[in-house]
Amino acid sequence: xxxxxxxxxxxxxTKVGDVGRYVLLPGDPFRTDLMASYLxxxxxxxxxxxxxxxxxxxxxxxxxxxxxxxxxPSTAIAVEELIACGADTFIRVGTVGPMxxxxxxxxxxxxxxxxxxxxxxxxTKQYVPLEYPAIADRHLVAALADSAKKLGxxxxxxxxxxxxxxxxxxxxxxxPMGKIYDARYKMWQNANVxxxxxxxxxxxxxxxxxxxxxxxxxxxxxxxxxxxxxxKAIKTACEAFKxxxxxxxxx
Numbered sequence: 001x002x003x004x005x006x007x008x009x010x011x012x013x014t015k016v017g018d019v020g021r022y023v024l025l026p027g028d029p030f031r032t033d034l035m036a037s038y039l040x041x042x043x044x045x046x047x048x049x050x051x052x053x054x055x056x057x058x059x060x061x062x063x064x065x066x067x068x069x070x071x072x073p074s075t076a077i078a079v080e081e082l083i084a085c086g087a088d089t090f091i092r093v094g095t096v097g098p099m100x101x102x103x104x105x106x107x108x109x110x111x112x113x114x115x116x117x118x119x120x121x122x123x124t125k126q127y128v129p130l131e132y133p134a135i136a137d138r139h140l141v142a143a144l145a146d147s148a149k150k151l152g153x154x155x156x157x158x159x160x161x162x163x164x165x166x167x168x169x170x171x172x173x174x175x176p177m178g179k180i181y182d183a184r185y186k187m188w189q190n191a192n193v194x195x196x197x198x199x200x201x202x203x204x205x206x207x208x209x210x211x212x213x214x215x216x217x218x219x220x221x222x223x224x225x226x227x228x229x230x231x232k233a234i235k236t237a238c239e240a241f242k243x244x245x246x247x248x249x250x251x
Contacts, residue, residue, distance in 0.1 A: 009085060019087050023091075029067040039238070061245045088213065095221045096219070099188065099196055110155065120164075143240035
């Protein structure tokens with residue numbers, strides 16, 4: 001990679017050997033500490049800007065956690081540099097805003113497994129035209145769904161709306177484009193888009209273009225116990241990685 005100096009990635013400050021092929025991707029660097037606690041023998045290997053990386057193991061296989069920061073630009077950078085270091089399988093783990101009203105959702109559901117993303121952001125447009133879909137790897141989606149079922153957790157499955165601007169979504173009336181944003185939001189609701197967030201499209205598009213696997217699992221932001229839901233999302237992602245590690249070892 002052009003921006004690597006002596007093998008060290010310019011932004012995330014890791015090199016080949018520092019990370020595993022399997023990587024959990026939270027947005028928040030402080031959340032990496034929590035996710036690393038679910039790995040065996042995890043150690044911090046780098047912290048630069050919004051990108052904090054731990055590496056440990058699951059079933060004896062090297063697994064890492066790297067924070068992406070908020071939004072698609074920094075997320076794309078993190079995924080690109082992780083791939084350059086040898087990673088090829090990614091699960092974004094975070095929180096999302098549900099787009100469906102509570103009365104229309106499964107009351108037992110604590111979050112969503114993302115099967116694809118609406119590319120309503122600017123970063124991935126600079127990679128490939130919008131006609132190219134942001135689709136999660138089917139094996140990862142299946143592993144996440146199977147793991148959730150095994151653990152007794154209920155997650156919805158569906159499409160996310162990946163956006164660049166939080167407050168134009170939360171308070172559209174405060175900006176000149178507000179009526180257009182409000183109408184588009186209702187349009188995506190009518191199209192049964194499940195959740196909205198700010199990173200998944202970049203994870204899915206960069207991974208697909210580089211021949212890698214990616215999906216995402218997230219807890220809902222409006223439930224009574226968000227910390228408990230996040231704990232379950234992390235456990236589900238780790239269990240999914242275990243399934244993949246076992247499956248990949250047989251190939």
